Amino acid sequence: MSFRPEPPYRHGQPARTAVLLVNLGTPDAPTPRALRRYLAEFLSDPRVVEIPRAVWWPILHGIILNTRPAKSAAKYATVWMPEGSPLAVWTARQADGVAAQLAARGHHVVVRHAMRYGNPGIPAVLDRLREEGVTQLLVLPMYPQYAAATTASVGDRLLQWACGARRMPALRFVTEYHDDPGYIEALAVSVERHWQANGRAEKLVLSFHGVPHRSLLLGDPYHCQCHKTSRLLAERLGLGREQMIVTFQSRFGKAKWLEPYTEPTLVELASNGVKRVDVMCPGFVADCLETLEEIAQEAHEAFLHAGGEEFRYIPCLNDDATWLCAVAGIVERELQGWETKVLPDEGELALQGERARAMGAPI
Numbered sequence: 001m002s003f004r005p006e007p008p009y010r011h012g013q014p015a016r017t018a019v020l021l022v023n024l025g026t027p028d029a030p031t032p033r034a035l036r037r038y039l040a041e042f043l044s045d046p047r048v049v050e051i052p053r054a055v056w057w058p059i060l061h062g063i064i065l066n067t068r069p070a071k072s073a074a075k076y077a078t079v080w081m082p083e084g085s086p087l088a089v090w091t092a093r094q095a096d097g098v099a100a101q102l103a104a105r106g107h108h109v110v111v112r113h114a115m116r117y118g119n120p121g122i123p124a125v126l127d128r129l130r131e132e133g134v135t136q137l138l139v140l141p142m143y144p145q146y147a148a149a150t151t152a153s154v155g156d157r158l159l160q161w162a163c164g165a166r167r168m169p170a171l172r173f174v175t176e177y178h179d180d181p182g183y184i185e186a187l188a189v190s191v192e193r194h195w196q197a198n199g200r201a202e203k204l205v206l207s208f209h210g211v212p213h214r215s216l217l218l219g220d221p222y223h224c225q226c227h228k229t230s231r232l233l234a235e236r237l238g239l240g241r242e243q244m245i246v247t248f249q250s251r252f253g254k255a256k257w258l259e260p261y262t263e264p265t266l267v268e269l270a271s272n273g274v275k276r277v278d279v280m281c282p283g284f285v286a287d288c289l290e291t292l293e294e295i296a297q298e299a300h301e302a303f304l305h306a307g308g309e310e311f312r313y314i315p316c317l318n319d320d321a322t323w324l325c326a327v328a329g330i331v332e333r334e335l336q337g338w339e340t341k342v343l344p345d346e347g348e349l350a351l352q353g354e355r356a357r358a359m360g361a362p363i
Helices: 032-043 053-079 086-104 122-131 148-163 181-198 213-217 222-237 262-271 294-305 321-334 346-358
Strands: 016-026 110-118 134-141 170-173 203-209 244-249 276-280 310-313
Touching: 016 032, 016 086, 016 122, 032 053, 032 110, 086 110, 086 321, 110 122, 110 148, 122 134, 122 148, 134 148, 134 321, 148 170, 181 222, 181 276, 181 321, 203 222, 203 262, 213 222, 222 244, 244 262, 244 294, 262 276, 262 294, 276 294, 294 310
Parallel strands: 016 110, 016 134, 134 170, 203 244, 203 276, 276 310
Antiparallel strands: none
């Protein structure tokens, strides 16, 4: 096995600490060609599709990648922002906001973002961080609830990169923060702000991304963590069981997924006489196709068609100040033990360089 060469090293250069925020990913453009590249990478991940490759490969390459890209591209086009994909735009802004929060708290760290699929990819960003002298790295997947298909997949890619490194940085990896007080507070503030502007609907529907029901039986904690997030949010908002409903969206294929499903639940509510609903997606911390198109457009239309009168979508946390403060708090907690508040001694660094050159180091 060959290992990547290390970037040029200058004796006496300061060691740096970095924080990497990682989200799922997005195509580079709302076009069939870009979607085909993105879906090929995404749906080839065995964490995402746990079907033997001998069975899955003909389906993926023979059917899905020949039919789905054009349909998905049309959907992406309805939510694309002037700056690009919503997920890419909001994740970049989150990284900038967290960097500002940490700097205000006295931390000297580099904050970057990457995508598990698409660009900027995790390996490319990590290579750049090593070139910048980063020797300590904290990776924070932007998934509050742990799932093998999301959080663990980020860990896989991180470790694949690390296995090819000649000099590995010190690594820390945050697996979950579904019950973090700052995260719950940010969700509650977003709901309260919405209520103050629009009033309360009859029901608050929390729509989380779905996963196959089989994953729950195999030990994935995602289902339980979604419900704990929901319970803590309900307690913070003072809501009873009858006022909040937990659902799961984005079902793929014919297998049973976590239930109840979001759109059928909304249709049932409307059919039973519920006229007004507020809908939010707590498991997504940045708006994306699944929130803006699947929920704010498709589920909205289904609810109204079934007899509902008012469907109000509560945006994701995006670059909300309360949320950025919460992320900075999580990062601070995970950075404990790494000295990030003291700038390196320039004189000592210069002396280290002189000693190294005295021993024959070229620079």
